[in-house]
Amino acid sequence: MIVESISADGYKNLENINISLDPQMNIVCGENAQGKTNLIEAVWLCSGCRSFRGTRDRDFIGFDKETAEVGITFSDAVREQKIEFSVKRNNVKDKLVTLNGVKLPLISKLFGNFRCVVFTPEDLNLTKGSPDNRRNFIDLSISQVKPSYIKALNKYNNVLLQRNAVLKNMLKSNSTDTSFLDVWNSQLAEAGAYISVLRYMFCKVLNYHAKILYDSVTEGNENLDIKYLSTVYENLEGEEDYKGRLAEIYLKRLEDSAEADMKTGFTNVGIHRDDIAVNVNGLLIREFGSQGQARSAALSMKIAHAEIIKKECGDYPVMLLDDVLSELDPIRKRFILNKIEGMQVVITCCDSKSVTDMASGKIFEMKKGRIV
Numbered sequence: 001m002i003v004e005s006i007s008a009d010g011y012k013n014l015e016n017i018n019i020s021l022d023p024q025m026n027i028v029c030g031e032n033a034q035g036k037t038n039l040i041e042a043v044w045l046c047s048g049c050r051s052f053r054g055t056r057d058r059d060f061i062g063f064d065k066e067t068a069e070v071g072i073t074f075s076d077a078v079r080e081q082k083i084e085f086s087v088k089r090n091n092v093k094d095k096l097v098t099l100n101g102v103k104l105p106l107i108s109k110l111f112g113n114f115r116c117v118v119f120t121p122e123d124l125n126l127t128k129g130s131p132d133n134r135r136n137f138i139d140l141s142i143s144q145v146k147p148s149y150i151k152a153l154n155k156y157n158n159v160l161l162q163r164n165a166v167l168k169n170m171l172k173s174n175s176t177d178t179s180f181l182d183v184w185n186s187q188l189a190e191a192g193a194y195i196s197v198l199r200y201m202f203c204k205v206l207n208y209h210a211k212i213l214y215d216s217v218t219e220g221n222e223n224l225d226i227k228y229l230s231t232v233y234e235n236l237e238g239e240e241d242y243k244g245r246l247a248e249i250y251l252k253r254l255e256d257s258a259e260a261d262m263k264t265g266f267t268n269v270g271i272h273r274d275d276i277a278v279n280v281n282g283l284l285i286r287e288f289g290s291q292g293q294a295r296s297a298a299l300s301m302k303i304a305h306a307e308i309i310k311k312e313c314g315d316y317p318v319m320l321l322d323d324v325l326s327e328l329d330p331i332r333k334r335f336i337l338n339k340i341e342g343m344q345v346v347i348t349c350c351d352s353k354s355v356t357d358m359a360s361g362k363i364f365e366m367k368k369g370r371i372v
């Protein structure tokens with residue numbers, strides 16, 4: 001997948017951006033706070049995902065602007081496509097979103113058309129950080145190749161909120177009548193079993209790809225191993241019956257945990273508490289890994305993600321590397337640049353010197369929200 005052009009105006013501090021990209025290497029350099037990450041974010045939003053910085057829709061719009069407008073043209077092996085969206089200050093809810101000129105009701109409906117992978121300095125903390133970082137990573141990765149996953153996840157999260165609300169009420173009123181939970185338990189079990197299976201299978205594929213990558217960055221001296229850690233199931237190997245057997249186990253687990261849940265006022269087991277264990281030579285990176293190991297593992301997982309998209313969807317995603325190269329030592333920098341060869345990349349950095357060894361491609365300079 002290749003982005004051919006990007007336009008942005010009034011998106012945060014971006015003004016009058018109209019650039020055409022190199023099919024391979026693109027570098028956006030500039031001092032701090034000039035709008036490099038904003039540009040990456042604007043492209044990212046075209047994938048239909050929420051902002052990786054957690055920006056709310058109304059904050060898309062430049063402080064002194066009425067409208068934020070973003071557009072990209074992109075192509076895969078088959079055809080060229082166009083995505084545009086705009087948000088108006090006086091009507092933030094009612095966005096204008098179009099895919100090839102056809103109106104869509106929401107930015108999230110763009111999902112599944114344009115695929116990219118964003119890599120920020122925070123992602124380097126993927127293996128050391130808290131479990132929700134890793135859950136978000138696999139959830140997003142699975143969604144990108146399997147849009148039905150998002151539905152299950154949204155469903156699960158909604159039902160979980162309801163179940164927790166009931167638990168809080170029970171705690172307040174000292175009630176122990178668990179029958180209030182029944183209707184939520186079965187819905188959680190249904191969605192949770194499906195999500196567990198998909199996550200388990202995804203982690204196996206992720207492990208396969210990431211292992212090979214990690215092997216090459218450490219020249220075979222260390223062994224990476226990634227495993228899904230379920231709070232519900234002891235073993236998911238070979239299990240696929242998420243409508244039957246797995247939903248039953250899930251339900252039983254929720255029922256068994258009801259007593260503890262009533263004491264805490266929230267749901268203690270389930271996919272919202274799961275994690276993935278990332279080990280090097282049998283030791284958990286989160287607890288025992290060096291910073292270097294943690295970073296190599298994070299790089300391997302991110303690149304593996306791109307490989308999986310290629311395998312499942314037939315095309316590499318566009319790689320958006322926001323300020324990560326400057327964080328990496330020469331070996332890891334070479335590793336990532338080497339592995340993403342063949343994909344289109346947009347790299348942001350403060351110092352163009354750090355990337356001037358690039359053989360070809362385009363360099364853009366960002367200044368006060370403009371490409372100069």
Ligand SMILES: Nc1ncnc2c1ncn2[C@@H]1O[C@H](COP(=O)(O)OP(=O)(O)O)[C@@H](O)[C@H]1O
Binds near residue numbers: 038039
């Ligand atoms: N809604 C907004 N309107 C105008 N400017 C904004 C808005 N949100 C953020 N900014 C500005 O964007 C700049 C940061 O841009 P960013 O892309 O993070 O810079 P960097 O080049 O360091 O990646 C800051 O100057 C900030 O004030």
Ligand SMILES: [Mg+2]
Binds near residue numbers: 033322
């Ligand atoms: Mg930045």
